[in-house]
Amino acid sequence: MTAEPSQELPAPIDLTHYFSEVAKNKTASPFKAFYKFFGIPGIGNFAGGLPNNNYFPFDTLEGVAALPERFKPTPPTPVKPPKQCADPDAGPRTEGSRVVVPKVSPDPNPLTKIDLKTALQYGDALGLPPLFAWIRKFTLEHLHPNVPYKNGPEVVLTTGNTDGFSKTLEALMNLWREGVDPVEERPGMLVEQYMYTPPAIRAKSYKANIVPVSMDRQGIMASGEGGLEDVLENWDSSHGRRPHLLYTVTIGQNPTGGVVSVQRRKEIYEVCVKYDVIIIEDEPYWYLQYPSANALSIKSRGHPVSEDAQPGCETYGSSGYPFLDSLVPSFLSVDYQGRVVRLDTFSKTIAPGCRLGWITAQPALIEKIYLSTQQTTQQPSGFVQSMVAQLLIGTEGALPPRESFFSSSNKTQNGWKVDGWVRWLEGLRGNYERRMNAMCNILEANKHVVKTGRRRKQTSHHNEQNQSTINTTDDDSEWRHVVKLQIYDFDYPMGGMFTWLHFIYETHPLADKFPHSKLSAAHWVLLTREPYRVLPAPGVLFSANEAIQAASGYQFMRLCFAAVDEAEIEPLTQRLVNGIHAFWAIKKSEEIDELLEESPWMEARLAELTL
Template sequence: MGEALINGSGAVSNVSALETLGPAAKLTDADPSEIPPASGPGRENAVTISDILERRAKAGRLIAPTASYADSDMFKGPQVGKPKSKSMNHHLSAESLSRHPCALKQAARHLKNPNIISLGGGLPCAEYFPIESITLKVPTPPDFSEAATSQSGAEVRIGKYDATDPSIQGTYDLAVALNYAQASGSAQLLRFVTEHTELVHNPPYSDWRSCLTIGSTGALEQTLRMLCDGPGRRDSLLTEEYSFSTALETAGPLDLKVVGVKMDGQGLLPEAMDELLSNWNPEEREGRRKPHVLYTVPSGQNPTGTTQGLERRKQVYEVARKHDLFVIEDEPYYYLQMPLEESKETESEEETVESFMSSLIPSLLSLDVDGRVLRMDSFSKVVVPGSRVGWVTASENIIEQYLRHAEVCNQGANGISQVILYKLLDEQWGHEGYFKWLMNLRQEYTKRRDTMVTAAEKFLPKEVVSWTVPVAGMFYWLKIDHSQHPGIQAGKGILEVEEEIFNSCIARGVLVARGSWFRAEQDTEPNELFFRATFAAATAENMTEAIRRFGEAIRESFKL
């Protein structure tokens, strides 16, 4: 087996000749309804883990020294028969178009010459890094319990010079991870997420790229600035009528007018979005131009817990094409898709990786024939939030513009987090092990979801509280029939009643999130009353007790 040096550009791209990707790959005037999704029914022609392993074997050991230039195109399989993406330059903001490549980062590409002596970059010498090694103890698939990890987990050591020690021949070490790096992320972890994206989503155009991020919140801020013009430019942002509060708070200082689209049990309503855009009148919208960017969370949407089915996603995408929208697909809960039946899922060892992948609803990225979707993935909800590492996937040109901002903003994801995630996900677990971890996680969250279902059925007054059991994510969206509230009948406003119930909950020792925090259009009066509860962290006993206390607060407020 050889070695693959990627100190320069493109040395390991297309290292194996995978078979043609099936009928969808031959489409030129692509129609998303005709493309077999990367996951779910029709994924028989998708890239497999075996393909990835074969590709790696042919490429040999990955050698990527300090600040190595890396591009996810180096790690993709041949995109045979796929069309290129359409240009989305007209969606880019003036700020983004004014950015140019970082001269020092570009200079690092010259390091592809192994004989060059670099005096160009201010890279500190690893000799002066005061960390010699890091030791981890991690689970061994398929038993991921804390007890099993404590007793028989794998001991993983990350040394400073593992990659240059002939006796170890490692791929990634602290000498590389602790130093400056490219904004796209380390070649080692970028390879893993690129392969993962290809396995799960397999975008139907050829020039897609991924790059690492500092987590989805930072990625969203960069993306909004890349796509939307700031103060004085009168831009608007479409999203669900109830949306992630931090996303709303990110858009506000950028002077983006957030416009909420009506929802139902499957989230975003495409016909409502179509009607809103078709009838957009700037004079009635404070002079704001017609929105050209949609921010959506298709799976386990925060805060409502709704999940767009495959047909709904296709409809949303078609409306985006009709009105030339650029779509930001934020999917932190994608792998927390759960069966609706209470805890009747098979044990993890009886479920295969293939059946797990086939059960996932295809993503908007997997339906995107134009290159109008930027997908945000994160390790926060499925590995550890504190890593502050995720990745985005979009067309080559969009990723290039994203990197121009990252180079002068954050310079890329945290090196220690990257090397730890690499050791865990790539070296210890591999793609199959990571999928088994995700399968285990889905089962655990399903149990938590069912605990809250049981508690809600037992303790909440159904005459005034209603809900839909979520099929993904970690949130329960509780609708309160405010019309029956004595305060409303006496002339109080919904926000006043919401605050009263919230304060009563706090007094009883339970914290739930107020629905008004998530309203996309904060400058309008609400006409509905909601609270959000999460089943992410509390024990089953505490979760049940919390719902009981919430039920008490509701009964007292409604004088039931």
Template sequence: MAPPAAIEVLGDSDTTGITIPDPLAVPIRTNDILGRRRKTESRQWGTAAPCDTASFRLKSYAGKPKAKRWDHILTEEAKSRKGSSLKGAAKYLSKPGLISLGGGIPSSEYFPFEELSVKVPARGHFSEEETRKTGVTLTAGKHDLANGKSIFDISTAFNYGQGAGSAQLLRWLTEHTELVHDLQYEDWACTMNVGSTSGLEAAFRMFTRPGDMILSEIYTFAAAVDCATPLGLRVAGIPMDDEGPLPEAMDDILANWDTSARGARKPRLFYTVPTGQNPTGCTQPASRRKALYKVCQKHDIYIIEDEPYYFLQMQPYTGQNSPDVPPPASHEEFLKSLVPGYLSFDTDGRVMRLDSFSKVLSPGSRTGWVTASQQIVTAYAKAADLSTQNPSGMSQLVLFKLLDEHWGHGGYFDWLIHIRMSYTARRDSILAACEKHLPPDVVSWNPPMAGMFSWLKVDFTKHPDYPAESIEGIQDKIFLGNVDHGVLLMPGSWFYANAEDEHDTLFFRATYAAAPAEKIEEAIRRFGESIRKEFKL
């Protein structure tokens, strides 16, 4: 009996078949990705092969609106870029029988690499000890594509590539984006970059001109300010509470923008780290994100959503001596537990999301990706073609072997759940140490829901030298006292969006990402000693 018209049967491997619903009509699950992928030909995976997110999508977006056009915000630099004319010719390399004497692409015959092997965790056995004992060695050969062993090999990955990255890894990233986010417009796309800091610098060049101001949290990622300053940009800080920037404050800033007083035209860009924000550790709930998005719609502001800590969302904090919250029981439960990103309710295409492997796999991979409207992704990829080019082919090959051929999407979610629980334990360790060793009448904090940072507020008014001593002076004394006690915490003033603004709070940032639990406790104990000495408690 033939299957119903709404069902198709596709091969999952050489020996098995699966029956799946029409991939254009139903939600995606990790275990049916292979069956949903479109049929491919080996020539589409070749050296410097052009690729487009639309060809890798698993769902249909027909009926959804098109993104707004952003010509009025894009800079002349961004609009004038034509991309690499030489790389544009790469699309002809897939023509069967073509003999190329055109491109300056070296022969892989002269690559001194025959094989690349990495040992990685088996799915579900993620600890270092388990990896040493039961880890799996993944090997890429030089000519695996030609020999039919893999769609990605050394001869391809180690050669020149497109600014968008390799088609092989971009397909996986496109699928991952669909699994995680409920995209609301039709012409979205992904492109790779060499990490989110590079992505941010490119975004600044695309959307701003020297003399502009951009919007961000009043305390923001220090490197973002350092990146903006040489481009002639300044940052207008938006007041925050424990849930991030205040929408009403942002609206008030924009509605009453005084070009003469500010020395800059009204901002066009809002830069935010919504999850586990660096430095404050705060996570914007969905309601706050939607309210801020509405303010951006009202004032036609474009949003840079920087999300390196998105998958470091942790289990709810239940307090000391309370039973641990068990890990998510399924991938669906894990994904449902994540706060929706701006991308999931962006109907205008006014969000550029920056994702990265730096915090969840390795900073040294120098591989991240951008999701935005096709117009913005095309402009970004043209800039990359003539600057950073694509992420390291060596990194892309390693990531592809791990994520696509070994773990698959389901294994990657298993890994993310594993590090979620590991970071939860580290977060709980630093909170326990704070409760045990810090004087609560001077130092206070909120349990972070995500990320790597604990934001410790110090009541400077309790300092014996206040008000004769300034906040900055008290901060410097505490900082140097901490160093004398053998502990380093970062002063909050190092994260001011705009150092010229007046600030009436004093914070220190502590990270629980790298040190083991016993060293976390010892560091906080030393900080407590330093505070008590400085405040003469």
């Protein structure tokens, strides 16, 4: 799927029928347009409402930052030798170099100049010019090089994907007022059955219907019962308008860890074409795709996580970087109609506290979001923009740091460049992939409890679901047998930061005595207690609606392997499985009752969630 020559590609379709009233009512601020006149050489500028940049109290911004080779990648992508691969958790103790943003750069070119005079002053909502230009180029040339519509997409900066989503929604959804507006106008948003719920909460501010789509190991299903086509084809208009938005996380899905294959993307996209649905693809974990997930699954279970979804299964071969080429590409790569809105962020690649991300979509929509940016956040903070710009880009011929402040032995770094950035992403992928492996190996080894019992020899001993019987060599008239009961299941995460544990409460000794949602609540409390003292995220938090929460959400817990320090991942996972086994060892109802008494928070959360 190499890009067609641009002139043969169709233009993106007109989406204005989906533009919200607010978006339609937007006009550019005349103030901002005025800024372009500030650049007239020698002009005595009385026009801007700007403070004096000599009065900013910061004379420099600086930092010590990692070299791009700090962390060790995982196979199979070829990488430059990891000359600097230190202890992954060592942080500040490993070698770094200085990143310095001077007050004033002598660079006359606004597209390369990185200084505080510019970055800390007012500016266009597009962002600090060198950073915006770098992100735009990286996005269009390396990240999404093959968007199959004429002239390709445009880019606008955000303060992160939460902001990116809320601006996208402002542009594409109207508020619906209960009792005032006709029910047929109530908007809807399609979501994953198990999902990162804040976008649904935001959409509920507009009184949108939140419409779950069934998932398999990859992510949402295009067809089949509860799949995308099923939901849209059988839409009941008495609940509202057929949903025109799909919100989805397709790489390292939160919470399931799935990765949607290219083949599945094409199927989903065709359904969206048929029903005129806009795809909002939120991908904070995009570069965290784990080829080892399928390998581990085959090794331990004899089958891959997903036949056609392994990362690197298809090489687009045009990003210029083998690592990027090895990754399953964005929905943008199949977006021949311009109906994909892609959200990218630095939250997981640099830090969440950046509050820095960007949206990639067809230009007409980006323009509306740009106008919204003028009227709301304006450009992201100049503190983060200038530091990230200096980290990634560097400045040619910038001032050296003030000598008095540095000993001469310390390097000043002049930008990672795209090579360094991709190398950094590979190193991060390596760190997180090794953590995933370490956690999953322990989970794999502990997913059964062993139950011993006696049974008459005559009894047929077929393997029931979730248990296997091992006959002992005993010449008695009874078999002494050992039953391996499976107490949880999981898929090896193909990407992202999470393992999604599915507990099989049917196999709990008290399965007949309590509703399983109660067992789940008690289980969670036990895990947080000594000596286990671990905090998984309850699955109910990720259920798209109350029905799913009640039907299945309680059966899951989400484990984030990302935040735990590398040295802690094995001992903590072991504490977790010990806690799980301890819970399955409970045979007295009173013990469950006692645990439930101590779950007022959990109960309160559940009550709140069903509001």
